[in-house]
Amino acid sequence: xxxxxxxxxxxxxxxxxxxxxxxxxxxxxxxxxxxxxxxxxxxxxxxxxxxxxxxxxxxxxxxxxxxxxxxxxxxxxxxxxxxxxxxxxxxxxxxxxxxxxxxxxxxxxxxxxxxxxxxxxxxxxxxxxxxxxxxxxxxxxxxxxxxxxxxxxxxxxxxxxxxxxxxxxxxxxxxxxxxxxxxxxxxxxxxxxxxxxxxxxxxxxxxxxxxxxxxxxxxxxxxxxxxxxxxxxxxxxxxxxxxxxxxxxxxxxxx
Numbered sequence: 001x002x003x004x005x006x007x008x009x010x011x012x013x014x015x016x017x018x019x020x021x022x023x024x025x026x027x028x029x030x031x032x033x034x035x036x037x038x039x040x041x042x043x044x045x046x047x048x049x050x051x052x053x054x055x056x057x058x059x060x061x062x063x064x065x066x067x068x069x070x071x072x073x074x075x076x077x078x079x080x081x082x083x084x085x086x087x088x089x090x091x092x093x094x095x096x097x098x099x100x101x102x103x104x105x106x107x108x109x110x111x112x113x114x115x116x117x118x119x120x121x122x123x124x125x126x127x128x129x130x131x132x133x134x135x136x137x138x139x140x141x142x143x144x145x146x147x148x149x150x151x152x153x154x155x156x157x158x159x160x161x162x163x164x165x166x167x168x169x170x171x172x173x174x175x176x177x178x179x180x181x182x183x184x185x186x187x188x189x190x191x192x193x194x195x196x197x198x199x200x201x202x203x204x205x206x207x208x209x210x211x212x213x214x215x216x217x218x219x220x221x222x223x224x225x226x227x228x229x230x231x232x233x234x235x236x237x238x239x240x241x242x243x244x245x246x247x248x249x250x251x252x253x254x255x
Contacts, residue, residue, distance in 0.1 A: 050178045052099035055161055057144035057219075058176065059094040059108075060101060061085055061129070061210055067101055070162045070211025072219060073143045076134030078252045079108075081210035082224055082239065083115040083127040094129065097140040099176035101163055108135055114251050116244070122237050124193050125224040126244060128251055144212065144219045146249070150242040153195050157182050158215035160197070160223060160236075162208030181213065184235050192243050194224065196235035213238050 052058065057073040061081050069085035071094055079094050086092070089110065098105035112130040119125055135141050147154075161178040181197035197213060213221030221238030241248070 048177060048179070050099065050161060050176050052097060052140045052176065055099075055176070055178070055212075055214075056097075056138075056140050056142040058099075058161055058212065059096045060163060062093050062095060063091045064093065067163065069209045070223065071129065072210075072212045072222070073135065073141070074128070074146070074248070074252055075143055076137065077131045079110075079129040079131065080219075080222060080248065081127050081129060082125045082222055083119040084125055084224070085210045086113050086115065086127050086129075089113050092129070094131065096135055097138065101174040106135060106141060108133065116247065118193075122194055122224050124239070124244070126222060126239050126248070128248070144214065145217050146245050147218050147220060147242045149245050151192050153183050153220055153240065153242065155183065155215040155220055158197070158213045158220055160208065160211060160213045160221075162211035162223065181236075193240050194237050195221065195240050197221070197238055198235040 059071045059073060059079055060067050061069045061071045061079070069081055071079045071081035071085075073096065074080050089112075092110035092113070094108045094110065095101075095105040096108065108131040110129045111132040114128045114130075116124040116126040119127075137143075157180060159178050160181050161176060163174070163176060184196040184198050208223050209225070211223045212219050213223065219241050221241055224237045224239050
């Protein structure tokens with residue numbers, strides 16, 4: 001009788017482990033499907049290699065096994081990313097201080113997640129991640145600068161960076177890339193929580209979600225979604241950081 005009970009308990013444990021693994025896989029697939037609205041690839045399309053020293057605020061959002069999205073350091077204990085990147089809080093990590101996903105970098109464990117209360121699809125696609133321990137700043141790890149409040153994007157162009165797909169199979173998809181993008185007004189939503197960017201030779205792609213759109217070190221956007229396939233001449237959608245900067249400051253202080 002005891003042997004049967006032990007066997008039964010082992011079967012239950014095996015089933016639970018399989019459910020956890022399936023949940024992780026589905027999380028990754030859902031994130032890539034979302035930026036994707038940004039495509040089935042994993043790297044800035046039409047971009048160029050960059051060093052983390054030039055963008056020390058850039059982090060990857062991940063768990064122990066999978067890379068999900070990009071993120072941006074706001075302070076030693078707070079990272080900003082896209083809300084749709086966060087499907088579960090348990091086991092969530094950020095990796096800072098490296099431009100190569102294969103390298104160790106500095107790992108920070110996420111203690112708490114705050115999503116914008118109005119998040120719905122592309123709208124208000126913003127989340128703040130509180131780390132258990134503060135990141136130690138260095139030439140490779142530092143915070144981005146927030147803009148002043150504004151309803152409008154006051155820059156005409158900026159740079160987006162990420163580890164998303166290039167759509168070229170032989171490309172090195174582990175190294176950080178960047179692309180210069182132009183601001184467009186064609187798809188601004190009525191809430192002013194988003195704006196669009198584009199470039200005739202490329203754009204953000206799947207896996208770039210949560211990464212920044214910056215100009216002179218100031219954060220103006222967070223990559224939310226974009227067209228399928230990537231770099232097809234249609235714009236990608238950014239979260240409008242100047243419009244939401246007061247919410248960010250208030251909630252980052254609470255964290």
